[in-house]
Amino acid sequence: MxxxxxxxxxxxxxxxxDAFPHVDFKFYKHPSQLPEEVQxxxxxxISYHPEVDVAFIENAPNLKWxxxxxxxxxxxxxxxxKKREIQLTNAGGVHAQQLTxxxxxxxLDDYKELKAIYEEQQARIYNHKRVTPSVKDxxxxxxxxxxxxxxxxxxxxxxGMKTIGLNTTGHAADHFNETYPISERQHVYKKADIVVNxxxxxADTRYLLTAEDFKAMNxxxxxxxxxxxxxxxxxxxxxxxxxxSIRKAYLDVFEQEPLASDSKLYQLDNVFLxxxxxxxxxxxxxxxxxxxxxxxxxxxxxxxxxxxKVNIDRGY
Amino acid sequence: MxxxxxxxxxxxxxxxxDAFPHVDFKFYKHPSQLPEEVQxxxxxxISYHPEVDVAFIENAPNLKWxxxxxxxxxxxxxxxxKKREIQLTNAGGVHAQQLTxxxxxxxLDDYKELKAIYEEQQARIYNHKRVTPSVKDxxxxxxxxxxxxxxxxxxxxxxGMKTIGLNTTGHAADHFNETYPISERQHVYKKADIVVNxxxxxADTRYLLTAEDFKAMNxxxxxxxxxxxxxxxxxxxxxxxxxxSIRKAYLDVFEQEPLASDSKLYQLDNVFLxxxxxxxxxxxxxxxxxxxxxxxxxxxxxxxxxxxKVNIDRGY
Numbered sequence: 001m002x003x004x005x006x007x008x009x010x011x012x013x014x015x016x017x018d019a020f021p022h023v024d025f026k027f028y029k030h031p032s033q034l035p036e037e038v039q040x041x042x043x044x045x046i047s048y049h050p051e052v053d054v055a056f057i058e059n060a061p062n063l064k065w066x067x068x069x070x071x072x073x074x075x076x077x078x079x080x081x082k083k084r085e086i087q088l089t090n091a092g093g094v095h096a097q098q099l100t101x102x103x104x105x106x107x108l109d110d111y112k113e114l115k116a117i118y119e120e121q122q123a124r125i126y127n128h129k130r131v132t133p134s135v136k137d138x139x140x141x142x143x144x145x146x147x148x149x150x151x152x153x154x155x156x157x158x159x160g161m162k163t164i165g166l167n168t169t170g171h172a173a174d175h176f177n178e179t180y181p182i183s184e185r186q187h188v189y190k191k192a193d194i195v196v197n198x199x200x201x202x203a204d205t206r207y208l209l210t211a212e213d214f215k216a217m218n219x220x221x222x223x224x225x226x227x228x229x230x231x232x233x234x235x236x237x238x239x240x241x242x243x244x245s246i247r248k249a250y251l252d253v254f255e256q257e258p259l260a261s262d263s264k265l266y267q268l269d270n271v272f273l274x275x276x277x278x279x280x281x282x283x284x285x286x287x288x289x290x291x292x293x294x295x296x297x298x299x300x301x302x303x304x305x306x307x308x309k310v311n312i313d314r315g316y
Numbered sequence: 317m318x319x320x321x322x323x324x325x326x327x328x329x330x331x332x333x334d335a336f337p338h339v340d341f342k343f344y345k346h347p348s349q350l351p352e353e354v355q356x357x358x359x360x361x362i363s364y365h366p367e368v369d370v371a372f373i374e375n376a377p378n379l380k381w382x383x384x385x386x387x388x389x390x391x392x393x394x395x396x397x398k399k400r401e402i403q404l405t406n407a408g409g410v411h412a413q414q415l416t417x418x419x420x421x422x423x424l425d426d427y428k429e430l431k432a433i434y435e436e437q438q439a440r441i442y443n444h445k446r447v448t449p450s451v452k453d454x455x456x457x458x459x460x461x462x463x464x465x466x467x468x469x470x471x472x473x474x475x476g477m478k479t480i481g482l483n484t485t486g487h488a489a490d491h492f493n494e495t496y497p498i499s500e501r502q503h504v505y506k507k508a509d510i511v512v513n514x515x516x517x518x519a520d521t522r523y524l525l526t527a528e529d530f531k532a533m534n535x536x537x538x539x540x541x542x543x544x545x546x547x548x549x550x551x552x553x554x555x556x557x558x559x560x561s562i563r564k565a566y567l568d569v570f571e572q573e574p575l576a577s578d579s580k581l582y583q584l585d586n587v588f589l590x591x592x593x594x595x596x597x598x599x600x601x602x603x604x605x606x607x608x609x610x611x612x613x614x615x616x617x618x619x620x621x622x623x624x625k626v627n628i629d630r631g632y
Contacts (some may be wrong), residue, residue: 013627020580025543037562052343052512096450097450097476098448098450099450100475101424101427101428101448101450101475102428103425104420104475105421105425105427105428107424108417108420108421108424108425109421109424109430111416111417111421112418112421114421114425114430114588115434116586117590117593118589120591121582121588121589124577124582126574126575126577126590126591127593128573128591128592128593129573130591130593130596131593131596131597131598132414132417132593133598134413134414134417134597134598134599135417136413145622155471155475156475158471158474159416159417159420159471160413162341192511258442259442259443261440261442265550268435272430273437274433274437275436275442275443275444275445275446275564277341277433277443277446277447277448280446280447280448281447281450282447282449282450283450
């Protein structure tokens with residue numbers, strides 16, 4: 001059994017070697033360093049590198065399982081995986097904690113008016129009259145009700161907010177006060193003070209949100225995008241913010257990444273931009289390897305993967 | 317029964333009049349508008365104005381209960397209240413939600429490095445390599461374990477932090493993983509990544525924290541003061557931040573308020589200052605009136621107050 005990682009896993013490498021002494025592990029810093037004969041022989045691949053495409057997989061005839069060390073699997077060639085019956089797992093859930101922290105950093109930065117207060121501090125102004133709005137009883141609407149939104153919704157409920165979720169069928173989910181089918185979203189927006197996108201990128205979610213969506217939201221809406229930048233065209237988001245269809249946005253993901261320095265988003269004063277870092281964590285490799293180890297144990301036993309299996313037909 | 321308020325209570329005035337038709341309510345915008353004969357006759361006083369001092373109370377011979385519409389009662393003349401057997405209630409707990417929101421706004425602003433990220437946004441720098449620390453498994457130490465710290469500790473636990481509390485005897489409190497007597501605090505600081513003061517001002521807490529306290533903390537400590545500014549001399553806090561005995565502070569309360577524009581705090585780059593606004597809320601009057609109504613019902617029945625009674629010997 002040959003397991004190849006297209007990145008170095010630091011202290012997780014000896015952890016894996018110690019836990020699975022009969023498995024042959026090879027760790028490379030970059031896909032370009034992978035010898036062709038190793039690619040030909042490998043059974044399992046650890047990566048989240050964009051070089052893993054149709055040609056790469058065709059040159060790995062023995063490959064049975066890709067352990068994707070990120071959550072978004074949208075760049076992978078699903079048709080090829082299906083044809084070859086290659087199983088796919090992702091690191092979904094690993095980022096839940098960091099994403100939740102960024103979400104509440106954004107929301108509280110906005111509601112507690114920290115930027116304006118900091119500007120007053122710089123000017124040595126002591127404005128004791130400021131009364132900031134509370135997040136209590138505010139309604140937060142999540143696009144997506146999977147592991148990450150559930151974790152975020154749990155914190156939202158504890159801090160006193162009402163949680164609403166949108167998913168394919170409107171099925172109930174933990175920590176959500178209400179859920180609706182995403183097809184009915186334009187009737188649901190009016191219930192929300194905050195709209196958060198945490199959807200994965202799939203054929204169904206790509207450019208899901210149009211100008212009509214933003215027009216259907218409350219004008220005081222705070223938008224947070226922590227999912228994928230392709231949920232809406234950048235121009236649509238820029239227009240909605242410029243026209244005040246919505247009040248403000250905190251964006252961590254963009255239609256084109258890295259964000260170009262001449263992006264119109266940089267010209268707006270009602271947007272806060274973070275450079276797709278909300279899922280980054282010093283412990284991500286450890287957490288993803290926790291999932292991988294559980295799966296490898298089962299895979300060696302009976303060929304089955306038990307955690308974070310991606311349904312290739314569904315795309316997440 | 318004559319109830320006098322030294323401030324206008326907006327829509328809460330008709331609420332009280334409707335609920336208690338046999339009580340005579342008088343609402344004034346400012347203590348200076350109170351006629352002497354009304355002061356002579358009043359049974360109950362609603363206020364949190366500094367003019368309520370020994371002389372004021374001596375001119376209110378009929379006064380039996382002061383309903384203080386703030387949490388901190390430290391400015392009231394306790395000896396006079398005791399001698400006259402005047403009961404005292406406060407608005408403790410009313411501010412728990414807002415204070416909790418500010419606390420996590422501060423902590424997440426710091427941990428998610430929002431200020432540095434915002435400066436990069438202004439410079440159109442897309443720094444995808446930034447990895448921010450997580451609050452997960454961080455230890456947060458609260459000075460005080462009353463209603464407000466308990467609410468804050470509940471949110472801290474949900475977001476994945478470990479909570480430690482200091483109180484008079486070290487007794488257990490809801491939502492605290494560990495509690496210790498405040499007298500042992502200098503041995504407890506080393507367990508903490510974040511230290512939060514939420515203590516009321518009393519003779520025992522005034523200038524409780526000295527340079528020794530800050531030296532006993534971890535150098536990476538984040539200090540948050542949402543209690544009272546007199547917990548430490550301003551000069552001690554300034555020195556501790558300047559000498560890097562602690563890493564950074566978020567301060568909402570100050571030894572002298574309003575903070576003078578020549579305060580040395582303004583010269584530091586590792587401090588974030590908010591102008592004693594963390595408890596302010598548009599709904600504060602309503603929430604304080606909820607407590608007052610419950611107490612008034614009981615007071616009319618049998619002379620007893622049932623909620624938020626201040627123990628005058630203890631001072632909170």
